[in-house]
Amino acid sequence: MTPDWIACDWGTSNLRLWAMKDGAPVGERRSDRGMGRLDGPQAFEDALIEAAGDWAAPPVTVVACGMVGARQGWIEAPYIPVPAKPSASGLVRAPTRTPGLSVHIVPGMSQADPADVMRGEETQIAGHLALHRNWDGVLCLPGTHTKWAHVSVDEVVSFQTYMTGEMFAVLGQHSVLRHSLTDGWDDAAFEAGLEQGFDRPERLANRLFSLRAESLLSDPAPGAARARLSGLLIGAEIASAKPYWLGQRVAVLGDGVQADLYLRALAVQSVPVERSDATRATLAGLAAAHAALTA
């Protein structure tokens, strides 16, 4: 099959490709050769061609977002400072050896003060705006590094990143909490953690140790500590991000369980919140970048 072009989401851990035909995805391929597993810029072209298979028959155009454009990626696509339209300009062409292969990388966005950066999320935001004309409000993009972006008149005005997802992973695996986190999930413990985290977000480092102490002093249900840890961290984030969501139109742009947790956390605060599909948004954002490229 010969696609019109290839859409590419290239993160730290994975590479996802879609064959695009007449404006729609007609196939998807994946590889685990994310930026983190590639040894230098020269390794990206082979990884792409291998993952794309017969789609890569030249001439072919690839539009890619994510860590592929980082300093340690294929080629650096310098950040676009906010306020700005996401992924509408600044695409960088990657160096290629294969004749007829043309790869364009969407730049991330940056904010000077407070210092912040994103790579990949700008494409999802652009896609969300392409799918929802004249959408003004706040987007929450759950992830390892969850982003809150204030969007107005098709521009990202400001944004804020929380290390919540990574703190959950790193503390759960490498701190003393690893002895307390049993498998499973306890919904009531998640909600209790959410409330504690939201009510006293400044006590996080103390509440974390309490999780450990509880498991020594009592015999919590399986999965209770894990769910409570998640609730504490997300609750504290929701409290801190209040200036972003209070009185705003809010959408959670994400897939899977993590997006569900943020939706529940916002519902507890009675925030009316929409859900926007992350894969659809990524594809729409890459399509918008492709259209701008060929315009």
Added chain:
Amino acid sequence: MTPDWIACDWGTSNLRLWAMKDGAPVGERRSDRGMGRLDGPQAFEDALIEAAGDWAAPPVTVVACGMVGARQGWIEAPYIPVPAKPSASGLVRAPTRTPGLSVHIVPGMSQADPADVMRGEETQIAGHLALHRNWDGVLCLPGTHTKWAHVSVDEVVSFQTYMTGEMFAVLGQHSVLRHSLTDGWDDAAFEAGLEQGFDRPERLANRLFSLRAESLLSDPAPGAARARLSGLLIGAEIASAKPYWLGQRVAVLGDGVQADLYLRALAVQSVPVERSDATRATLAGLAAAHAALTA
């Protein structure tokens, strides 16, 4: 040399022994055979005898505090619930094979709500109280898990643990921040982090990511991110522990650089604060336990 008895501080990573003669330490020996490196309860006796060398010639009495009394230690010394006098009762005799070797383990303390535990610190607190008669106030014991203890009429009334030290280590080694933490130390960055952490403790997860973004967007001085991370975490802890130190007599019970950082952080908030030597306190606490044993 034959000591009157042996004082022992046995933690997760290390074992410290002091030969006690006429109420004073006359020698110190160390070993890296902490609880975490010993394979089950039966391994403790050999580790102790090896580290003590000729001090262990029977008959000999050892009084030990720390993780040696944890469930994974030599023998569990059940927590004493607060409010209570620290390490005044509840010593547990460890099973021994060597005739004439008698080992007594000081129990830790626990708090039901909010759930909290300590092991080892209760001995330092007891020692501080033995060294400073009628001392009422709040003790801050910096460490991997920093403790704040409210002490009144020789009892621990309540206490609070913060995972600050462990968060610093785990986030610095295992999160994306590891790419940003250069060697060295920048005092101005520590103070800036302290202020940010104290002013907006609820924004911790966001400030952590800002550290990463700053190192991508600018070129911070060597050691700036490390010092800022330390400042952010300690600043947030000081803010959260305010009900403990506000209007109280406060002493930092600790040694080394970490105690210095807490002293500086409290000084920034104009808290008049004393310093109490941790090793001296440990020895005084173990001596008090030994005295109670033989009384």
